Amino acid sequence: MCGIIGVLGSSTAAQEVGQGLLMLQHRGQDSAGILSVDPDFGKFHMHKAMGHVSQVFPSGDSIRRLAGNAAIGHTRYSTLGDVKESDLQPIALSHPVGIGAVHNGNLSNYNELRAELILKRRVFMTDNDLEVILQLFADGYGVASGSTLQRVSAATRAVLKVAEGGYSVVGLLGSEGLFAFRDPHGIRPLILGKRLTAQGGNAYALASESCALTFLGYQVIRDVRPGELIWIDENGMLSSVHVLEKKALPCMFEWVYFSGADSTLEEKSVSSVRLKLGERLAARIRAMPNMPQFDIVAPVPETARPAAIALSENLGIPFRDVLIKNRYVQRSFILNGQDRRKVAVNLKFSVVDSLVRGKSILLVDDSIVRGTTSARLIELLRDHGARQVYFASTCPPITHPCFYGIDFPTPEELIATSNGEEGVAVKLGANGVFYASMEDLSSALGGSSVCSACLTGQYPYPTQESETHA
Numbered sequence: 001m002c003g004i005i006g007v008l009g010s011s012t013a014a015q016e017v018g019q020g021l022l023m024l025q026h027r028g029q030d031s032a033g034i035l036s037v038d039p040d041f042g043k044f045h046m047h048k049a050m051g052h053v054s055q056v057f058p059s060g061d062s063i064r065r066l067a068g069n070a071a072i073g074h075t076r077y078s079t080l081g082d083v084k085e086s087d088l089q090p091i092a093l094s095h096p097v098g099i100g101a102v103h104n105g106n107l108s109n110y111n112e113l114r115a116e117l118i119l120k121r122r123v124f125m126t127d128n129d130l131e132v133i134l135q136l137f138a139d140g141y142g143v144a145s146g147s148t149l150q151r152v153s154a155a156t157r158a159v160l161k162v163a164e165g166g167y168s169v170v171g172l173l174g175s176e177g178l179f180a181f182r183d184p185h186g187i188r189p190l191i192l193g194k195r196l197t198a199q200g201g202n203a204y205a206l207a208s209e210s211c212a213l214t215f216l217g218y219q220v221i222r223d224v225r226p227g228e229l230i231w232i233d234e235n236g237m238l239s240s241v242h243v244l245e246k247k248a249l250p251c252m253f254e255w256v257y258f259s260g261a262d263s264t265l266e267e268k269s270v271s272s273v274r275l276k277l278g279e280r281l282a283a284r285i286r287a288m289p290n291m292p293q294f295d296i297v298a299p300v301p302e303t304a305r306p307a308a309i310a311l312s313e314n315l316g317i318p319f320r321d322v323l324i325k326n327r328y329v330q331r332s333f334i335l336n337g338q339d340r341r342k343v344a345v346n347l348k349f350s351v352v353d354s355l356v357r358g359k360s361i362l363l364v365d366d367s368i369v370r371g372t373t374s375a376r377l378i379e380l381l382r383d384h385g386a387r388q389v390y391f392a393s394t395c396p397p398i399t400h401p402c403f404y405g406i407d408f409p410t411p412e413e414l415i416a417t418s419n420g421e422e423g424v425a426v427k428l429g430a431n432g433v434f435y436a437s438m439e440d441l442s443s444a445l446g447g448s449s450v451c452s453a454c455l456t457g458q459y460p461y462p463t464q465e466s467e468t469h470a
Contacts, residue, residue: 166404186226193218278310
């Protein structure tokens with residue numbers, strides 16, 4: 001899972017992209033990069049490096065060097081287990097024309113596609129899925145004829161017809177324009193925005209989340225549709241082509257965890273969905289024959305706060321912030337490696353002792369993945385004198401790997417794969433564990449179809465785990 005953004009038609013495109021990346025920092029903390037195109041010199045300018053956005057671009061000068069009225073940017077969360085500088089984005093090719101792009105997601109058939117391209121005597125500089133996408137795009141563009149839009153459409157079709165997985169892409173075709181597309185199921189998000197410039201023209205932006213667009217002053221137009229190409233030429237003329245659309249299956253985890261609470265995806269407010277998840281979970285707990293007695297409801301900051309508030313209100317139990325988050329430590333889930341996650345959890349939270357001692361606490365989080373963070377937080381609360389700690393997850397049990405851009409690599413790493421609620425409670429050291437159900441999730445999302453393969457094992461594309469097509 002990564003954050004991507006592209007801007008065309010602004011005299012300060014790179015600066016806007018940099019500010020947008022700051023709004024998307026929660027989507028990836030390994031690295032950041034920006035690529036711009038200077039139409040006067042027909043040249044790409046690019047800077048990318050390891051670290052947070054503010055570390056990679058520590059001053060205005062570092063971005064002002066990226067000249068041009070079109071730019072794309074990326075903030076990275078690696079799903080490969082390690083982070084290599086060669087894999088940082090944006091990535092650019094010079095043949096058959098200058099093409100630079102960023103992407104969010106994963107190809108589930110990456111190894112197969114890469115092997116086929118190598119047989120065609122292609123040489124790869126990275127182990128990044130985006131390079132495969134760019135090679136396929138360049139091939140399609142190179143053999144196509146007609147207008148630029150027709151050639152970009154053919155190039156996009158060359159990608160979508162063979163590249164399986166969840167991905168969204170934003171790219172620059174030299175100085176001719178900006179292109180963007182989503183995978184045929186729309187698993188990964190991408191949103192289009194527009195605003196008037198001071199000169200009376202149109203500027204456009206595309207980003208992983210609406211919060212980046214609204215922060216930059218763009219009016220959100222709509223979500224890019226599954227399998228849709230958006231092409232914006234150098235004069236600001238926007239075209240849309242439905243290249244290869246299948247059943248829409250946006251990733252449910254965007255609303256549960258990844259996206260910011262101030263974002264709206266597929267016309268659904270992230271914050272509202274999380275409130276509804278809390279309401280549904282409260283009804284489930286309240287209906288228990290022997291409902292435990294809680295003194296307080298407490299969230300795991302920050303994602304779980306809306307759901308915890310709804311739980312508190314619907315159960316009639318006081319809400320208290322008992323875990324104080326160190327905002328300078330990364331999101332522990334998206335770190336690579338179990339040891340790094342453990343260290344991050346220890347650094348990330350402190351406890352308000354006076355609110356915890358002697359209390360029975362209902363601790364609320366968005367999900368339980370490996371259980372590392374959950375177990376450590378329960379231990380912390382007990383160390384500070386909590387009498388009982390129950391744990392509530394607003395996401396149903398995660399029992400299957402994700403092949404589409406989230407780091408759920410093997411079933412063995414997932415605590416719920418071989419444990420029911422009681423078993424998970426034992427593993428976490430909790431007095432009890434409560435999960436939202438699939439019905440709760442569906443209700444909170446208004447019954448919309450979503451990709452929930454990590455919960456059900458029903459994958460949109462065939463994998464080693466399943467041969468199911470959606």
